[in-house]
Amino acid sequence: MSEFNQQEQNNSAxxxxxxxxxxxxxxxxxxxxxxxxxxxxxxxxxxxEIKAADAMxxxxxxxxxxxxxxxxxxxGTNKGVLxxxxxxxxxxxxxxxxxxxxxxxxxxxxxxxxxxxxxxxSTDAIQIQTLAYGILGDAHAELKKYSEALxxxxxxxxxxxxxxxxxxxxxxxxxxxxxVLGKTDDAVAIYKD
Numbered sequence: 001m002s003e004f005n006q007q008e009q010n011n012s013a014x015x016x017x018x019x020x021x022x023x024x025x026x027x028x029x030x031x032x033x034x035x036x037x038x039x040x041x042x043x044x045x046x047x048x049e050i051k052a053a054d055a056m057x058x059x060x061x062x063x064x065x066x067x068x069x070x071x072x073x074x075x076g077t078n079k080g081v082l083x084x085x086x087x088x089x090x091x092x093x094x095x096x097x098x099x100x101x102x103x104x105x106x107x108x109x110x111x112x113x114x115x116x117x118x119x120x121x122s123t124d125a126i127q128i129q130t131l132a133y134g135i136l137g138d139a140h141a142e143l144k145k146y147s148e149a150l151x152x153x154x155x156x157x158x159x160x161x162x163x164x165x166x167x168x169x170x171x172x173x174x175x176x177x178x179x180v181l182g183k184t185d186d187a188v189a190i191y192k193d
Contacts, residue, residue, distance in 0.1 A: 052093030055079045059100060068104035085117075095121065099132055111139040126160040133159060134170045141177065150177050157193075 058078030062070040074080035081097035081104070088094040102118035105111070118136050123129050137152035157171035171190055178187035 048088055049091050049093065052084055052088035052091040052097075055084050055088070056081075056093045056097060059084065059097065063100050063104070066107070068107040071100050071104040095123065099123070099128060102132065103135060106135050106139055111142045114139045115143075127163060127166065130156050130159045130163065130166050130170070134166070134173070137170065137173065141173075146177060146181055150174055153177065154190075
């Protein structure tokens with residue numbers, strides 16, 4: 001057994017000696033990749049996240065006040081969500097800004113822009129994602145794209161089944177739309193859900 005271990009150690013030492021340059025290069029590259037990744041996060045992305053979150057403060061206040069045009073464009077002193085989306089893409093704040101922009105465009109009647117922006121929005125916050133799907137349904141319905149509206153209402157109604165209020169509201173809209181389209185059997189099936 002010890003002769004086998006000795007032979008294996010010799011083979012390992014020979015392999016390392018023969019491939020020392022490649023092993024060293026691999027380790028250097030690995031250190032650079034790991035260091036670069038953490039440098040990117042700490043020196044680039046983290047400061048951008050902070051600046052974007054600061055810029056979102058005023059837009060969130062405008063959103064709470066139902067001032068859609070100020071949400072989108074700001075007031076000259078404070079930046080709106082369109083600025084945040086453009087200048088801080090890839091940040092959490094820019095992603096949330098897409099939700100605010102989509103809702104704001106819907107409120108001012110620009111349904112195509114609302115759809116365009118909300119389609120690029122995604123979040124793990126299930127209630128917000130449910131609302132985004134619902135607004136996508138509303139925007140499609142306003143544009144008389146009933147098939148797409150129905151799909152989004154159903155998606156909104158089934159995204160968060162634990163939230164009886166939102167889930168029921170969007171399934172109810174889907175059923176109402178089915179009725180308008182003359183599909184009463186489909187509407188009844190949704191109402192039963």
